Every structure is written in structure tokens, then in C-alpha cells.
Amino acid sequence: MSDRSSASNRPTLSDIMQAADKIKGAVLRTPTLPAKQLSDILGANIYVKYDNMQVTNAFKERGALNKLLSLSEEERKHGVIAMSAGNHAQAVALHATRLGIPSLIVMPEFTPFVKVAATKGFGAEVILEGETVAEAGDAAMRLAKNRGLTFVHPYDDYKIIAGQGTIALEMLADVPDLETLIVPIGGGGMISGIAIAAKSINPEIEVIGVESELYPTMYNELKHKDLFCGGQSLAEGIAVKKAGKLTAEIASELLDDIILVTERDIERAINAYATYLKTMAEGAGAVPLAAVIAEPARFKDKKVGLVLGGGNIDPRLLSSIIVRQLGRKQQIVGLRITIPDRPGILAELSSIIGDLGGNILEVDHHRTFLNVPVKGASIDITIETRDAAHANEIIMAIESAGHSVEYLNKPDISD
Known part of the structure; x- marks a missing residue:
């Protein structure tokens, strides 16, 4: 086991182990468990790290607490500030309040109310400023300077990276012979810490990062590409347009590869976690599984660890994803049926469907559509099937x- 580090400004294995000792008891040591159903379906020997079980339902608590514990008494007295639209905000708020440190969180004006309320609920003062995350970040830096607050960066920070690296320590303690770790990449804090720890413990282990195709930020950085970054992604937690400077340096040295996944694969991964493992995965947390779904042959028969970094997904969005997946499997089918407009026809259709074991979920009757004969009608029926x-x-x-x-909803050949 080597203490791998090529630059003095980045954490070492010793730093990550010290972080683990410091956060012990205040941050949950989450389990790494086998996922038999996913393994059977995808052909890899899959283990999942359930960091969606933290109090804030995301891994961000590790780095945030490690950073807060490093502050001097004077810095604690003045307080901290962070910029985030989600998990980092809640992590800083929770642990700053627990440690008696005043916290101010700047969130973009578009941040969903539920996330603002959760952050306030953990004890932070919240300011909504800026239309984008970048603008909120600029506001946070300005306020930090004006008020003398310590800025807690979401990813590009020595202590943050060391804290996130504790994930790898736990995974390899639970399953020492993992061959591959697949990790989400946003700004790069988590994968940097994990890569340092994992490669120090086992230099032969493969560390693969995953980004959404819509935000190939670290992919561009490491592969010297200029792919466009932008759009509405299910993985909004890693929808970052600029990688961290320190994290990019670490990633360029230690990562074995980066996989880009489609929105459809992310959707499938979220559904798979819900239906097979009965656990909540937000888009950013689901991208490692999406990578295996996208490239199953690459991981066939390998012992693979997936980091499920967060479970903060809107229940309505999750419901929509599950129903859409049922449609892809044709377990929920939408049909438009053209019928003669006469009494009893709906009963006849109901009998046909019912006699064959189908369950009618919804019926919508149309008589005024111009593509329907004047003495006819059109019925849209949603049916549950096996x-x-x-x-x-x-x-x-x-x-x-x-x-x-x-x-009406027949899946295309790629589904």
C-alpha cells in the first residue's frame, strides 16, 4: 500500500484516512452490498455503495464536514458561506449548525422551493441570487469577501477531496477484491478523492468516471475535446460546465477512463435502482449504473463497485420515469381505437380486454376529431398488461x- 501523491497541494492516502477518523460518528458509514438482480441482468458482479443513506441523502456530507473541522476558531466564529443548488448546500448547513458555525448559502433563483426549505431546515441562512449556478457562485465569493466568511467550495478544495475519498476506504474495506470503481463526475471532488485512495490501496484497480453526454466537462478537459456543454439533464447534480483546477490535475493522472451516458440510460438506471434494489437514486447518483447499462460487454464478469452518491430525486419525476419504463416494456400500453358510434361498443371493448387479462387504467372518448368518420368515434385507452x-x-x-x-406509445427499436 503506497501513499500516492505527486503534488504537495493534493491529499494523500494519509489525509483521507485522517478525514475518515475525523468524520467518524458524525457521517454515516454506509454499506457496500451485492446487487444480485443487476448482476444477473447485466453480466457483471455488481456491488453498490449506498451513500444515499446519509442524513442529507448524499455523499457531500463527507467533504463538507472535513472542511468545517479544519477551520480555526476565528474562522468558525465569523462563519462560512457556500454556493449550491442542492446537496452541497444541505451538507454544509447540517454540519455547520451541528458545530455551532453560522452558515450562509447562496442558491440560484431557480432553485426548487423544496431544496431551499431543506437547506433552511438544517439551520442555514439562504440567499437566492443569480439566474445560473455560476452567477450564484460569483455572489457567494463577493459576500465572502464583504462579510469575512470562509468559502466552502463544493469540490475544488484539498479538504473536500480528502473527505470524499473516504468512500473508497469503506468500499475496499467491505469488498477488498473490487476490480473496477465507477464514479460520477461533476466538478471532480468525489472521483479525485476516490481515485487517490483506491489507487494507493490497489494500484491495479480501475477507476472510471461517468458524465452525462450533455455535460462532458471533465471528458473535454482530459481528452482535449471541445464538446458542447448544456441542456436539461436528469443528472443536474453533475451538470457542471467547468471542472475544478485541482480535481482536473488529479483526474488526469489517476483516472483510467471517462464514459459519457445518454439521458435514456440515466432514466433506465434510476428505474433499475427503484424497481430492483428498492432504493432512491437521483440522476447524478445513477450515472455509474447507467454506464454499465450502456456498455455491459465492457464490464462482463468483472467485480464492479458503483457509487450511488445521492437519492434526492423529485418523487413526481421518479413516478414519471417508472411509468415510462413500464411503457418501454409494454406493460402499460396506450391505444387509439376507431369504433362505430353506437351504444354498447365500449362495453364490448372492455369485455375483450378484460377476458384476456388486461386492466383498463384510463379511457378518453373523442367524437370531434376530423380524422374520425362523422358516424364514428375514437377512444384512447391505457391498458396494463403482463x-x-x-x-x-x-x-x-x-x-x-x-x-x-x-x-400510441410503442417503443422504438432502441428501447
Whole structure:
């Protein structure tokens, strides 16, 4: 085991181990557990690190607390400031309040109310300023200078990186023979700390980062590309347009690769965590699993550790994702049926569907659509089925009864 570090301004394994001792008891030591169903489906031997179990439901507490514990008495007295639209804000607020340190969090004006309320609930003063995260960051730096506050950076900080690196210590203590670690990348704080710790413990271990295709920030940095960054991503927690300077240096030395994943793969990963492992994963936390879903052959038969870094997902969004996945599997099917406009026809359709074991979830009746005969009608029916074969059986029965059927949500071939 070596204490790997090539620059004095970056953490070493010793720093990460010291961070683990400092945060012990105040930050949950989360489990790394086998995921048999995912392993069977994807062909890899998958283990999941459940850091969505923290009080704030995200890994950010590790680095935030390690940073706060490093402050002098004078710095603690004056207080701290952070910029964040989510998990970092809550982590700083929670542990600053616990340590008796005043905290001010600057959040962009678009931040959802639930996140603002949660941050206030952990004891921070919250200011909403700026239309973007970058503008909120500028405001935070200005306030830090004017008020004499210590700025707690979300990722590009020695102590933050060391704190996040404790994830790797726990994973390799639980499963020492992991061959590959797959880690989300936003600004790079977590993967930098994990890479330092993991490569120091086992130089042969593979450390792979994952970014959304919409925000290939570290990918651009390390591979000298200029891919566009922007758009609405499910993984908003890692939707960062500028990587940290220190984190990029560490990543360029220690990472084995970076995988870019699509929004569809992220969606599938969130659904897989909910349906197979019965756990909540936000988009940023789900991207390591999305990488395995995107490239299963690459990880076949390998012992792979996935970092589930956060579970702060809007329940309505999660519900929508689950229903969409049921549609992809054709377990929820939308049909538009053209019928003669006469009494009893809806009962006939209900009987056909019911006799075959389908469950009608929703019916919408149309008579005024111009593409429907004046003596006819159109009915949109949403049906719950067992699988694609069952859905097809129901459709064929409806067509055999003389009705025209249009499939409203049939998945395309890539689904």
C-alpha cells in the first residue's frame, strides 16, 4: 500500500484516512452490498455503495464536514458561506449548525422551493441570487469577501477531496477484491478523492468516471475535446460546465477512463435502482449504473463497485420515469381505437380486454376529431398488461373484432 501523491497541494492516502477518523460518528458509514438482480441482468458482479443513506441523502456530507473541522476558531466564529443548488448546500448547513458555525448559502433563483426549505431546515441562512449556478457562485465569493466568511467550495478544495475519498476506504474495506470503481463526475471532488485512495490501496484497480453526454466537462478537459456543454439533464447534480483546477490535475493522472451516458440510460438506471434494489437514486447518483447499462460487454464478469452518491430525486419525476419504463416494456400500453358510434361498443371493448387479462387504467372518448368518420368515434385507452406478448394479444383481438388500432406509445427499436 503506497501513499500516492505527486503534488504537495493534493491529499494523500494519509489525509483521507485522517478525514475518515475525523468524520467518524458524525457521517454515516454506509454499506457496500451485492446487487444480485443487476448482476444477473447485466453480466457483471455488481456491488453498490449506498451513500444515499446519509442524513442529507448524499455523499457531500463527507467533504463538507472535513472542511468545517479544519477551520480555526476565528474562522468558525465569523462563519462560512457556500454556493449550491442542492446537496452541497444541505451538507454544509447540517454540519455547520451541528458545530455551532453560522452558515450562509447562496442558491440560484431557480432553485426548487423544496431544496431551499431543506437547506433552511438544517439551520442555514439562504440567499437566492443569480439566474445560473455560476452567477450564484460569483455572489457567494463577493459576500465572502464583504462579510469575512470562509468559502466552502463544493469540490475544488484539498479538504473536500480528502473527505470524499473516504468512500473508497469503506468500499475496499467491505469488498477488498473490487476490480473496477465507477464514479460520477461533476466538478471532480468525489472521483479525485476516490481515485487517490483506491489507487494507493490497489494500484491495479480501475477507476472510471461517468458524465452525462450533455455535460462532458471533465471528458473535454482530459481528452482535449471541445464538446458542447448544456441542456436539461436528469443528472443536474453533475451538470457542471467547468471542472475544478485541482480535481482536473488529479483526474488526469489517476483516472483510467471517462464514459459519457445518454439521458435514456440515466432514466433506465434510476428505474433499475427503484424497481430492483428498492432504493432512491437521483440522476447524478445513477450515472455509474447507467454506464454499465450502456456498455455491459465492457464490464462482463468483472467485480464492479458503483457509487450511488445521492437519492434526492423529485418523487413526481421518479413516478414519471417508472411509468415510462413500464411503457418501454409494454406493460402499460396506450391505444387509439376507431369504433362505430353506437351504444354498447365500449362495453364490448372492455369485455375483450378484460377476458384476456388486461386492466383498463384510463379511457378518453373523442367524437370531434376530423380524422374520425362523422358516424364514428375514437377512444384512447391505457391498458396494463403482463408484457409485450400480452399487449400484442389484446391488440390482435381488438382488430379481429373489426376495429382499427393505433399504438400510441410503442417503443422504438432502441428501447
